[in-house]
Amino acid sequence: MARSWSLEGSLKLKNLFGYGDIWDASGAYGWDQTSEVGIGMSLPRFKSIPTPLMARVSLSSQDWLKFSSYKERLLGLSFGLLSTMQHDLSYNLTWRTLTDPSHVSSKSIRRQLGHNILSALKYTYKIDRRNSHLRPTKGYTFLSTTQIGGLWDSKGLKFFRQEFDVRGAVPLGFYNTALNVGLGVGAILPLGRGFMNLSSPVPDRFYLGGHSSPVCSLSGLSSLLGFRTRGIGPTEPQRLVPSKSDDRSTAPQGRDYLGGDLAVSAFADLSFDLPLKLFRDAGIHGHAFVTAGNLAKLSEGEYKKFSLSEFRRTFRSSAGVGIILPTKLFRVEVNYCYILKQSEHDSGKTGIQFSFSSPL
Incomplete structure (x- = not known):
C-alpha cells in the first residue's frame, strides 16, 4: 500500500501598521522530507504608488535522495513589480545549494552540484471565472506563466520556462455534482549559443x-x-564516486530522476455530495478522478530522438476515489489511488494517499 501525506499551514495578519498591510506566514512539511517556511508582506496601496507592493522571503529544504543523488536548499527573495487582477510581474533572487551526502551522483547532476544563484523575471497572466477555487462547480480558468532565468548574472543559470494551465468546471445538476477537467503543458529551454x-x-x-x-x-x-x-522518469543509473579511503567504487544502487524539458499533464475529477445531511452541512464531499501525464528530455541534443507517437504511448496514468474534509484550520484529502499505467522505473503504488493543505 502506498501511504504519503503532507502538512501545510498559513497565518494572515492585516493592518498591523495602519497602511492596509497584509502579512502572511506559511509552512509545509511532507513525508518525502521536504519542508518550506515563508514570510510575505503586501501593501495594496502605498501613498501615490499605483500598484500593490509585495515582498516575500522563503527557505526550503528538499531531500531528493530517494529519486536523485542530491539534497537541495533554497533561500529566496521575491519582489512584486506589478500586480493586477490578471497580470503579475515579479523578480526572484534565489541562492541554491546542492549537496551530495551519499557521494553518489549521475553525470548530468554532478555537473551542477554546488552553489549557484538564480536571478529570474517571472510574468503570470491569469483569468479565473470559477465560482470557487477549492470546490469549483462551474466556470473556467486560464493561467500562463513565463520565466526567464539568468538575466543579470553572467554566471547564473540561463533558461526560458513557459507553462500553460487551462481548467473548466461543469455542473451536472444532481447531488451538487460537478465535472472538473484540466490540461497543463510546460517547456524549458536553456539559453545561450547552441x-x-x-x-x-x-x-x-x-x-x-x-x-x-x-x-x-x-x-x-x-x-x-x-x-x-x-x-516519474526520465531516469538514468546513479554513478558512484570513488571514496576518499580507496579508489574502488561499488555498483550503482539506484537511479536519478532527471525531470523533463517538456511536460504534459491532464486530469478529470467528478465531485459530489455524500448522502448524509451531516456531511453536506460540514462541506464533506466525495470525488472520483483520473490523472495522466508524461515527461520528455529535449536538451543536450535529445530533441533529435523525440517522437510524438512514443510520447503518447508512454503516458502514465492513475485513477481513484476519495473523501475531502474541509475545516477552518486545514483541508484533508484521503484518496485511494490505483495505478493504471507506469514505466519500469517510476515510483507509483496503488493504495491510500493523504494530503493536508491550507483551507485558503
Whole structure:
C-alpha cells in the first residue's frame, strides 16, 4: 500500500501598521522530507504608488535522495513589480545549494552540484471565472506563466520556462455534482549559443507526481495522484564516486530522476455530495478522478530522438476515489489511488494517499 501525506499551514495578519498591510506566514512539511517556511508582506496601496507592493522571503529544504543523488536548499527573495487582477510581474533572487551526502551522483547532476544563484523575471497572466477555487462547480480558468532565468548574472543559470494551465468546471445538476477537467503543458529551454545542445538546469526542470489536489493547485502542471513526488522518469543509473579511503567504487544502487524539458499533464475529477445531511452541512464531499501525464528530455541534443507517437504511448496514468474534509484550520484529502499505467522505473503504488493543505 502506498501511504504519503503532507502538512501545510498559513497565518494572515492585516493592518498591523495602519497602511492596509497584509502579512502572511506559511509552512509545509511532507513525508518525502521536504519542508518550506515563508514570510510575505503586501501593501495594496502605498501613498501615490499605483500598484500593490509585495515582498516575500522563503527557505526550503528538499531531500531528493530517494529519486536523485542530491539534497537541495533554497533561500529566496521575491519582489512584486506589478500586480493586477490578471497580470503579475515579479523578480526572484534565489541562492541554491546542492549537496551530495551519499557521494553518489549521475553525470548530468554532478555537473551542477554546488552553489549557484538564480536571478529570474517571472510574468503570470491569469483569468479565473470559477465560482470557487477549492470546490469549483462551474466556470473556467486560464493561467500562463513565463520565466526567464539568468538575466543579470553572467554566471547564473540561463533558461526560458513557459507553462500553460487551462481548467473548466461543469455542473451536472444532481447531488451538487460537478465535472472538473484540466490540461497543463510546460517547456524549458536553456539559453545561450547552441542552446539545443546545452543542458537545462536539473532542479528547474518539470517533475510529475505528488499528492496535492489537482483541482485546487492552479500552478501549471497538475499532480499525478498515486505517484511519489518526482516519481516519474526520465531516469538514468546513479554513478558512484570513488571514496576518499580507496579508489574502488561499488555498483550503482539506484537511479536519478532527471525531470523533463517538456511536460504534459491532464486530469478529470467528478465531485459530489455524500448522502448524509451531516456531511453536506460540514462541506464533506466525495470525488472520483483520473490523472495522466508524461515527461520528455529535449536538451543536450535529445530533441533529435523525440517522437510524438512514443510520447503518447508512454503516458502514465492513475485513477481513484476519495473523501475531502474541509475545516477552518486545514483541508484533508484521503484518496485511494490505483495505478493504471507506469514505466519500469517510476515510483507509483496503488493504495491510500493523504494530503493536508491550507483551507485558503
